Amino acid sequence: MNQTYEALDVAFNGAKKWLSGLEDRSVSATATLESLREKIHGELPDRGMDSTAVVERLIDVSKGGLHGSASGRFFAWVIGGATPSALAADWLTSTWDQNAALYACGPAVSVIEETAGEWIKDLLHLPEECSFAFTTGCQLAHFTCLASARAAVLKAKRWNINEDGLVGSPAIRVLTSEHRHGSVDRAVRYLGLGNKSLRAIPTDSEGRIEISNFEAVLSESDQPTIVVLNAADLNIGAFDAFDELIPIAKQHGAWVHIDGAFGLFARVSEKLRHHTKGIELADSWATDGHKWLNVPFDCGIAIIRDRQAHREAMTISASYIAAESQARDQIDWNPEWSRRARGVPVYAALQELGREGVAAMIERCVQHCHEIVLGIGKLPNTKILWEPQLNQGLIRFFDASPNATETDHNRRTDEVIAEINKEGTAFFSSTTWRGLRAMRVSVVNWRTSANDVHRTVESVRKVLR
Ligand SMILES: Cc1ncc(COP(=O)(O)O)c(C=O)c1O
Numbered sequence: 014m015n016q017t018y019e020a021l022d023v024a025f026n027g028a029k030k031w032l033s034g035l036e037d038r039s040v041s042a043t044a045t046l047e048s049l050r051e052k053i054h055g056e057l058p059d060r061g062m063d064s065t066a067v068v069e070r071l072i073d074v075s076k077g078g079l080h081g082s083a084s085g086r087f088f089a090w091v092i093g094g095a096t097p098s099a100l101a102a103d104w105l106t107s108t109w110d111q112n113a114a115l116y117a118c119g120p121a122v123s124v125i126e127e128t129a130g131e132w133i134k135d136l137l138h139l140p141e142e143c144s145f146a147f148t149t150g151c152q153l154a155h156f157t158c159l160a161s162a163r164a165a166v167l168k169a170k171r172w173n174i175n176e177d178g179l180v181g182s183p184a185i186r187v188l189t190s191e192h193r194h195g196s197v198d199r200a201v202r203y204l205g206l207g208n209k210s211l212r213a214i215p216t217d218s219e220g221r222i223e224i225s226n227f228e229a230v231l232s233e234s235d236q237p238t239i240v241v242l243n244a245a246d247l248n249i250g251a252f253d254a255f256d257e258l259i260p261i262a263k264q265h266g267a268w269v270h271i272d273g274a275f276g277l278f279a280r281v282s283e284k285l286r287h288h289t290k291g292i293e294l295a296d297s298w299a300t301d302g303h304k305w306l307n308v309p310f311d312c313g314i315a316i317i318r319d320r321q322a323h324r325e326a327m328t329i330s331a332s333y334i335a336a337e338s339q340a341r342d343q344i345d346w347n348p349e350w351s352r353r354a355r356g357v358p359v360y361a362a363l364q365e366l367g368r369e370g371v372a373a374m375i376e377r378c379v380q381h382c383h384e385i386v387l388g389i390g391k392l393p394n395t396k397i398l399w400e401p402q403l404n405q406g407l408i409r410f411f412d413a414s415p416n417a418t419e420t421d422h423n424r425r426t427d428e429v430i431a432e433i434n435k436e437g438t439a440f441f442s443s444t445t446w447r448g449l450r451a452m453r454v455s456v457v458n459w460r461t462s463a464n465d466v467h468r469t470v471e472s473v474r475k476v477l478r
Contacts, residue, residue, distance in 0.1 A: 020064040027072040035084040039437030044077035080440060085460035086469055088385070089442035091247065091275050091304050091405075094458040095358075099308040102361035106354050113354035114347075116340035126356030127341040132363050133314055136371060137280045137300070139293060144320035146327070146346040147302070147312060147356040151274040154299035154315035155200035157327065157348055159187075159239065162268040162297060163204055165322040166237035169266060175325060179205045187211050188230055189241040190222050192251065194272055197241050220251030227258055231265045238267035244289055244298075245276020248446050248453060250403035252276060256291025269295040275457060278305040279403060282372045285379065288403065305375060305404075307459045308358040315346075374459050378404045381466050382456040388470035389454075392477050394425075398451050407444070407451040410477075423450040429476060438472035439465075 052074040062070075081087055083094045095103070111119030113126065130145035148154045163185060164174045170183045187201055191213040201211055214222045214230060222242065231238065240262045242253040255271075262269050271277070271292060277300040279285040280292070292298070296319060302312030317323040328345040338345075343352060366374060379401065386406035390397040398407035410429040412421040430443050430452045444453045 016064050020068050023065045023068040023072075027068070031072075031079075032083065035081050038081060040081040040084050040086050040440040041434040041437055042078050042080050043437075049074075049078045082440075083458075083460070085458055085462055085465035086439040087458060088454050088456060088469075089440050090453075091455045091457055093301075093304045093307040094460055095309040096307045096362045096365050096459055098365040099306075099358040099362040102358040103309045106357045109354075111354055112351050113356075114344040114349070114351050115342045116338075117342075119354060120340075122354035122357055123341050123343065125360045126343060126354055129356040129360040129363065130314075133359065134316060136363065136368060137277055137298075137316075138286070139280075139298060139316055140318060142320070143316050143318050144323045144346060145317070146315045146323075146343065146348075147354075147359065148315055148347060148349075149311045149355075150303065150313040151194075151272070151299050151301045152196040152199060152313065153348055154301075154313035155196055155270070155272065156203055157315040157323070157346075158270050158297035158299050158317055159200050159204055159241075160326040160348070161317050161319065161322040162239045162270055163206070164326045165296075165319055166239060166266075166268050168322070170237050183237050185210055185237045185239060186234070187239045187241060188214060188227070188267070190220075190243050190246065190253065191215055192220055192243065192246040192248070193241060194247055194274065196274075197272060216251070220246055220249050222253050222258060224254065224257055224261070228261055231261065231267070235265075238262075238265060240267045240269045242269065242271050242295070243276070244271050244273035244292060245279065245403055245405070248405060248407060248444055248451075249399045250276060250401065250405035252279075252288045254291075255289065255294065259291055259294040263294070268297070271295045271298045273298050273300045275301065275304040276403065278371070278375055281368070282375045282379075284376060285403065302355070302359045302362075305378070305457045306359065306362055306371070307374070307457075308355075308362050312355045312359060314359075375404075378456040378458070378461060381461050381463075382406055382454055384463075384466045385454050385456065385469055388466065389473050392470075392474055394477065398446060398449065401454070404456045406454040407446055408454065409449060409451050419449065426450040426452060432476045433473055436472055436476050439469040 082092050111122045113119050113122045116123040126147055134143055146157050148157055167174050167182055172182045185206055187210050189197060214226050217223050244252055259269050279288045298316045300314050302308040302314060303310045324345050382401045382404045386397055386401055389395055389408050394411040394413050396409045398409050410426045412425040427450055430441055434440050441452050444451055
């Protein structure tokens with residue numbers, strides 16, 4: 014045991030050093046691919062080495078190659094941090110090393126996950142009767158939800174997917190937004206439906222699916238249909254008009270699934286809940302713990318109204334029609350077999366923050382996103398392409414030379430983002446929105462403070478100067 018304690022001590026001290034350096038270190042990784050490979054590659058050793066030396070070496074070879082995504086000034090992609098208890102709970106989850114597939118393999122973690130799932134539904138104001146699963150991320154949450162959807166829409170056409178497979182089945186169509194996340198396409202591919210089953214519906218100036226278009230497309234055929242709507246798209250945080258679209262989809266017998274990777278958490282705040290009006294009418298919802306709930310990677314959450322369809326799609330039980338067992342076996346709800354109890358950090362974060370704390374964190378992020386976008390937008394040769402409604406905003410940088418074209422502004426935008434990241438105070442990612450390059454500002458970290466906002470805007474000012 015001493016060896017284990019010593020290795021854990023080295024990891025603990027390394028973690029403390031890493032966390033305490035977040036304020037001053039570059040938020041962006043600084044090492045090059047070549048330098049990382051030089052340090053990390055090497056021959057597979059014939060003989061092992063001391064466990065503490067392994068951990069020390071791991072810390073050493075990673076130096077300069079880690080982004081400060083746990084910092085309050087990391088605004089790239091949509092990447093949350095980890096609350097103190099969620100991080101600690103994650104360490105315990107590894108230490109306990111339970112196989113959270115079956116209650117029998119990990120009784121306490123099964124009950125913790127069952128509680129965390131109930132709390133999440135409560136927090137998000139979703140129907141109590143829904144089933145859920147803690148997956149690796151929103152990608153697999155989509156897969157889990159859409160596998161259930163596939164089974165249900167085929168069952169309505171008297172086709173049993175579990176017994177008969179897809180060959181010869183009625184063709185399913187998937188109607189979705191032109192601004193969907195790529196994980197929807199991948200889930201559709203994983204499920205054997207093929208890219209051609211996807212139909213992208215145009216959106217209005219607010220990034221919401223056009224209702225008249227939606228209705229027209231739905232009426233084109235009585236094929237089994239799955240509709241995927243956005244609860245905050247990646248670029249501008251656009252919410253589809255759930256209260257109008259879902260009843261129309263239901264009239265046509267469609268299953269409605271929501272991509273709420275981060276936007277579903279708007280439901281936690283009374284001030285922001287209006288964005289999600291009618292979302293509770295859907296059949297399934299996919300979201301993430303590792304984004305706005307601030308639990309460590311990885312954690313996605315699938316929530317499904319038709320628990321029988323969910324269980325039939327996922328369970329290993331040959332008699333999958335049988336009644337649910339008394340204790341919760343995650344294997345009945347998850348695509349994985351052996352698995353980590355990733356609901357444990359969720360349970361911890363929800364206890365640490367409480368309903369009010371989650372709401373406060375969400376509202377703080379939204380406010381800070383506004384402040385950053387408006388602050389940068391006031392600097393010379395910048396334009397706010399999208400003022401945040403939620404926690405996502407877009408900024409473009411202009412080439413000030415006379416006769417500069419959109420191509421020049423695109424290049425300038427990419428150059429400025431690279432310079433900001435190199436400067437190291439803050440880190441942003443880029444995107445193409447309506448054909449224009451832009452810097453995306455995404456605020457989802459519990460740590461982001463007014464001081465981080467100030468430091469970020471000042472660093473951009475310095476770079477532009
Ligand atoms: C809107 C949206 N949907 C789905 C995903 C995929 O989530 P994950 O990476 O957790 O699988 C993302 C990730 O950024 C996202 O922003």
